[in-house]
Amino acid sequence: MANTALATRAAHDLSLFRSRVLVVDPDPPRGRFVADELNTSGRRQESRWVAQLAEARALLKAGWPDAVAVYVPEAADGALEGIGVLRKAAPDVPIVAFSATDDPALARLAVQAGAADHVTVSYDRMDLFARTIDRAVE
Numbered sequence: 001m002a003n004t005a006l007a008t009r010a011a012h013d014l015s016l017f018r019s020r021v022l023v024v025d026p027d028p029p030r031g032r033f034v035a036d037e038l039n040t041s042g043r044r045q046e047s048r049w050v051a052q053l054a055e056a057r058a059l060l061k062a063g064w065p066d067a068v069a070v071y072v073p074e075a076a077d078g079a080l081e082g083i084g085v086l087r088k089a090a091p092d093v094p095i096v097a098f099s100a101t102d103d104p105a106l107a108r109l110a111v112q113a114g115a116a117d118h119v120t121v122s123y124d125r126m127d128l129f130a131r132t133i134d135r136a137v138e
Contacts, residue, residue, distance in 0.1 A: 019137045021047040022065035024056045024082065034069065034098070037126040044134055053085050060090035067137050068095045069129075072110050072118070074103075080113040087114035094136035098129060 021038055025031030028051065035049035048064075050056050059065060068086055086095055097110035098121040107118035116136040119129045 018044050018046045019066040019133065020064060021045045021133055022056055022059055022068045023047050023049040023070075024051075024053065024068060024086070025049065025071035026051050027071070030071065030100075034071075034121060034126075034129075037123075038069075038130055038133070040126075043127075043130045045130060053082055056086060057089040060086065060093060065090075065093060067133050068093055069133060070095055070097055070115070072097045072099050072106060072115075074099075074101070074106065080109055083110060083113040083115050094133075096129075096133050096136050 021035075023031055023035040023038070025034065031049040031051060035047040037043075038045040038047040047069075048059075050059065056068065056070075060068070068090075070082055070086060072080055072083070083095055083097060086093075094116045095114060097107075097113075097115040097118040099106060099118070100121065102120040110118040117132050119125070119132050121129050
């Protein structure tokens with residue numbers, strides 16, 4: 001009987017867990033949208049948006065996020081450098097790259113640069129994005 005009560009309490013406590021997600025995106029409307037969507041009730045994230053890599057590095061060094069969601073605009077030279085910068089700042093914090101483009105080459109490059117995964121984000125895919133972040137944190 002005690003084990004059942006403990007298991008029930010543990011499951012309840014786990015359901016209250018909210019991972020802290022740092023959204024890094026230089027575009028304020030998109031960055032705020034993603035952070036706000038991750039904060040929506042029913043999701044397990046508490047998110048914060050920053051526009052600059054310097055802000056993200058400072059928060060990473062302070063130990064704030066459990067995961068980072070970073071916008072990657074394209075597969076052009078230099079576009080994925082931010083993943084490497086963030087990876088160096090906090091090697092143990094999972095990074096999930098996101099973009100508005102469903103580009104398999106970009107997804108592959110993001111993972112090669114150090115992201116745990118890449119997700120094409122749109123309003124109707126936010127649940128998938130949130131689940132991907134949850135999996136990266138676990």
